[in-house]
Amino acid sequence: MTTKKIVLLDGNSLAYRAFFALPLLTNDNGIHTNAVYGFTMMLQNILADEKPTHILVAWDAGKTTFRHSTYGEYKGGRQKTPPELSEQFPYLRKLLEAYQIPQYELDQYEADDIIGTLSKTGDADQAEVVVISGDKDLTQLASGHTTVYITRKGMTDIEKYTPDHVREKYGIEPHQIIDMKGLMGDASDNIPGVPGVGEKTALKLLKEYGSVENVYKSIDAITAKKLKENLTDNEEQAYMSKVLATIEVNAPIKVTIDDLSYEGPDLDKVISIYQELKFKTLLEKIAPQAAEEPQEEIELTIASTLSEADLTDEMAIHLEMIEEHYLTADILGISVADDSHTLFIPLPVALDSDVFKNWLKNPAKKKYSSDSKATMVSLAQRGLEADGFEFDFLLASYIVNPSSTFTDVASIAREFGYGDVQSDEVIYGKGAKKSVPVEAIVAETASRKAQAVWKLRPLIEEKLKENNLYDLYHELELPLAKILSKMESTGVKTDLKTLEAIGVDLTAKLLELEAAIYESAGDKFNINSPKQLGVILFEKIGLTPIKKTKTGYSTAADVLEKLENEHEIISLILTYRQLGKLNSTYIEGLSKEIHDDGKIHTRFQQALTTTGRLSSINPNLQNIPVRLEEGRKIRAAFVPSEPGWYLFAADYSQIELRVLAHMSQDAKMIEAFRAGVDIHTQTAMDVFGVDKESVTSDMRRAAKAVNFGIVYGISDYGLSQNLNITRKEAAKFIDTYLNSFPGVKQYMVDIVADAKQTGYVTTLMNRRRYLPDITSSNFNLRGFAERTAMNTPIQGSAADIIKKAMIDMAARLEVEGLQTRMLLQVHDELIFEAPEDEIEKLKVIVPEVMESAIALDVPLKVDWAFGLSWYETK
Structure with missing residues (x-):
């Protein structure tokens, strides 16, 4: 005989938890979906982990319950349900219907009472009962057969209450939870309790006397004068509070345990609601084909030879590769498309065609690429030169919305309302048409992506222009992609x-x-x-x-x-x-x-971070530790690739603080940078109220921590951890700092106010970061968005400046006719390799170019060094 496993869920509580755990999300129809999405994720985990034989979601029936006849102000302090959540409840019920999970509510009773009554029945039958809620009141139901799961933070952090856990945590039995609430009350439910009695006092009384009733039987034995007075004056209120906190376990429900039998979801209905709510990721997990929009027939030609008529003056181009690591991935084929035709070119045909090679390297032939950097690098690996890239689908979509996590053509296309591209999982993985020849599948996949790039380019470029982002895209990011492609192809010699x-x-x-x-x-x-x-x-x-x-x-x-x-x-x-x-x-x-050429060829991710900073992968060369000498020594393995050459490194000094000075227009900070004063020493002088000679190393270290902490939106907690001081001391430190630099303080106030008005912040070069949570009613989400508003313009502007410097530097090296090669960008540092006879020239032109990349109200400063390894440049 199979043991029953009964799972009882508190629907309202979990819906609220999901709503506040996730940022507001909407589907194409403008319907908020974050609560439904979060609830779905919780539900999937519960079904997978618990494997219930019986299940129920209980709902509150309304605002008025039988408890209101006892105390009219019961739950009176609760805020009105946010309308963004209210509109999602019908979809939550529809979702549960699709999962074939029973739901129940009872007029005048709460979900707690339904759960309490059913848990008591299941307990009596010696079934395994699991109660899941965010409301600790339900811990009173814990028993030998019933475990109460209480969600704590987010959606996955759960505390499991068994009788033993209740005893360990509170030192009382589960049934005494109602006595504890009777004495201390519960602000969330507006249960008054006894004034002046908190959890600690309530537990102390219960450990001594056992119940509210016994406390009053022994009232004369209580010696604490004020406590005794409060208990005596509020006896009736204590008994009432206990009644209010008591879950009804004999509610007149019409549902039985047998009615809760669970056989699994109706997949067709689940797919239908996922489609309606646009839960594409969830759809792709259970039914990849269902996640895709219906596709039109596609006309394409698979080329065996190429003529000049096949390749026009403007075309979209897409390389279909077997994996995303384009430095090593095999090319499956190349598709080009325009209004007149779509052509799939197998790699051997491309490699053997002078027509294709000439078209590819001709800068006058405009190419609209799905990913120009990946295309240039991958083709360069096969000896093919590519130029003339006028549009980059990945980069342009990233600049429109840097918070988007999509990096594949199909997902990005769907983001812009173009559903005629299937995901690679559908094409090559689950649900693939195994009867179709591989070349035909690849040709269709690649060609649909090329068509998407061709058709969406005008729309995306218009969005860039509407938001004043076109110059950032066309003058900064697109030229940078070409420079990064050369750096990736060149690589850095590693011993x-x-x-x-x-x-x-x-x-x-x-x-x-x-x-x-x-x-x-x-x-x-x-x-x-x-x-x-x-x-x-x-x-x-x-x-x-x-x-x-x-x-x-x-x-x-x-x-x-x-x-x-x-x-x-x-x-x-x-x-x-x-x-x-x-x-x-x-x-x-x-x-x-290390590749066969003795070099490491890292990949620079240009369309990843929300601030615009470049990141490095396969491997990450930006993250080699420098605090320990042993870590710094690793850089000794990076050396010039030619005999008689050197590595030359140049990095911006305190660029983010200089940007902060410019953006905040703080007079004292501007003056310090113009005078060449060490900003950390200046800060220590201002914060500690001492002269320059009295600044100690510890003072400067603390000043440096708060200087950079301000840039990254540090809190008193974060600073206290960095400096190993109390939060109170850290808060005072931050306040003193902001009072010392009033321009910075005002900048922080103004930038948050502007973000709340517009919904985004911008860098000096107009890069945007959208902040949907800046007006959230959730304190934590709003606080994070406010800190992001303060630091993104600074970090993002610093990132834009070094990108501009890289473009200017590449142009200057070409004008000067130098052999010097740019190898790496590591945060605020550029690393070159150069022959010995060009080092003196670099000492002049590198700082000159980098320091003039942008005009600020404070000077940019660049430090440089050179040596026979990266380690020697420090």
């Missing part, structure tokens, strides 16, 4: 022997540290095991635990850093971890990324 030697040295240091850790602990254990490490630190050595996880003591870096002064072993462990990561991630990782 494997140097990497291996650093690895040997690191391994020796790790062995020394391991021995020192064992000696300090007085025992051998697996240092990489958090569980074993926790036992050593908090049980054997006896350090005070700061945080616990589900599996034991937390030994995360932030926890250990707070204990660093408690015992010598902590510093050893932190260093061990850092060196271990260096060895595995960078020594071993970088060694695997």
Whole structure:
């Protein structure tokens, strides 16, 4: 006989949780969908994890319940349901119908009472019952057969209440939760309780007397004068509060456990509602074909030879590759399209055609690419030169909306209302037409993407012009793509022997540290095991635990850093971890990324970050650690690719603070930069109220933390963690800083106000970042959006400036006729390789070009260095 598994869900509570956990989302019809989407994700996890045999979602029937006859102000303090959530309840019910999950509500009763009554029945039948809600009132239902899951933060953080957990957390039995609420009240439900009695006092009384009733039977034994007075004056209110907090377990419901039997969803109905709500990601998981819009027939020709008539003066071009890593991926074919025809060119035909090669490299032939950088790099790998790119589908769509996470043609096309492109999963994966020849599938897929680029270009370019983004796109990002393609194709020479030697040295240091850790602990254990490490630190050595996880003591870096002064072993462990990561991630990782030409060819992601910064992958060369000397030494492996050449590095000094000075127009900050004063010293002087000679290294360090913290929207909590001070001290520090730089303070106020008015912020070059949560009623979402409003214009402007410098620098190198090559961009730094006889020239022109990339009210400053490795340029 199969044991019943009954899952009872508090519909209203979970809907609210989902609504506030996700930003507002709307479908094409303007209907808000975030609560439905979040609820769906929770529901899928519940069904997968719990595998219920019986299930029910209980709803509140209305605002008035039988409890209001006891206390008219019950739940009186609750805010009105946001209209953006109210409009989603019908869709939530429709979703549950599609999943064939029973729903129930009862006039004059709450969802809690329905759940309480059914859990009692299931408990009596010795079935396994799981109650899921965000309301801790339901913890009173925990029993030997009933576990109550309470959602805490977001949608996945759940605390499970069994009788043992209730005892461990509160020191009382589950049935005493109602006594606790009777004494302390519950502000969320407007249950008054006894004034002056909080949770701590309520629990103390219950541990001594057991119940509200027994508290009053023993009132004379209570010696605390004020407590006794409050209890005596509010006796009736305490009893009433207990009644209000008590879940009814004998509600007159018309549904039985047998009615809750669950057989699974009606997939057709689920697909239908996913389509209606435009849940494309969810659709693709359960029915890839259903996620796609109906497609029109496509006319295309598969070329066996090419004539000049096939390739016109303006065409869209798309390379269909087997994977996204275009530096190494095989090209399956090339499609070109315009209004008159669509042509698929197999790679061997392209490689063998002078007509195609000449058209490809001719800058007068305008090419509208799905991804110009990937196209140029991939073709360059096969000896084909490409030029004349006038449109980049990926870049243009990214600039229109940098918050979009879509990077494939099909998804981007759908974003702009063009549904005639299927996802690669449908074409090549699940649901693929196995009877169709592979070349025909590839040809159709590639050609639909080329057509999408051709047809959507006018629409996207119009959006760019409407939003004053066209110059950013056409004058900055599109030319930069060409420069980055050359950098990726060039690569940077990496000395494997140097990497291996650093690895040997690191391994020796790790062995020394391991021995020192064992000696300090007085025992051998697996240092990489958090569980074993926790036992050593908090049980054997006896350090005070700061945080616990589900599996034991937390030994995360932030926890250990707070204990660093408690015992010598902590510093050893932190260093061990850092060196271990260096060895595995960078020594071993970088060694695997060296190509046959002895170089690492990183990929620069130009259409990823919301601030406009470039990022680097396969491998990430922007993230090599520099705090530890051992990390800095890794840069010694990056060397010039030619004998007699050097690496030359130039980086902007404090560019973000200079941008802040310009944007905030803070007189004191502007003057400091114009006078060449060290800004961190100046800040320390202002914040600590001392003269220059009295500024200590600790003062400057603190000033530097708050300077850069302001740029990144730091909070008092974040600064307190950075400086190891209290939040109160950090808050005072920030206030003093803002009072010292009133222009910065006003900038922060004004930029948030502007963002609330327009819904977005801009950089100095008009790059936009939309902030849909800037007016959210959710404090956390709104707070994050406000901090983003403050820092994005600064970070984004700094990113735009170095991009402009790269374009100007490439042009200057060409004008000067130099052999120097630009290799890498790492945040605010540019790295070149150059023959020795060009170094003196670079010392002049690199700072000159970079410092004149944009005119600010403060000077830009560039520091440079050169050497036989990247390490030597520091």
